Amino acid sequence: MSNRGSITLSELQGKLTMLEVACHRCERHGRVSAARLKHGADTGLPDLWESLAGDCPNARTTALNSRCAIYYPELPALFAAPAGRRRKRA
Numbered sequence: 001m002s003n004r005g006s007i008t009l010s011e012l013q014g015k016l017t018m019l020e021v022a023c024h025r026c027e028r029h030g031r032v033s034a035a036r037l038k039h040g041a042d043t044g045l046p047d048l049w050e051s052l053a054g055d056c057p058n059a060r061t062t063a064l065n066s067r068c069a070i071y072y073p074e075l076p077a078l079f080a081a082p083a084g085r086r087r088k089r090a
Contacts, residue, residue, distance in 0.1 A: 021052050021072060
C-alpha cells in the first residue's frame with residue numbers, strides 16, 4: 001500500500017493479468033493489461049485515472065460532480081480480508 005493508503009501497481013503483480021476499469025458516472029467499462037501500465041511500481045491506482053480515462057469527454061471537466069469516477073470492480077475481492085481476520089465494527 002502506498003504512503004497515501006492506496007493500492008499500488010506492485011501489489012497487483014502476480015494477482016491479475018488484466019485490470020478491470022469502470023466508471024460510476026457513465027457506461028464506460030473495459031479491461032487493460034496490467035503489464036501495459038507503464039508507471040512506476042509505487043504508483044497508486046488513483047494516480048492512473050487520467051491515463052485510463054483516455055478520450056472520455058468528462059475526464060478533464062472542471063465540474064467535480066461530472067468528472068470521471070473510475071473504479072476497479074474486481075479489487076475488493078482481491079484485497080478483502082479473510083472472514084476470520086475482518087475488523088469488527090464498534
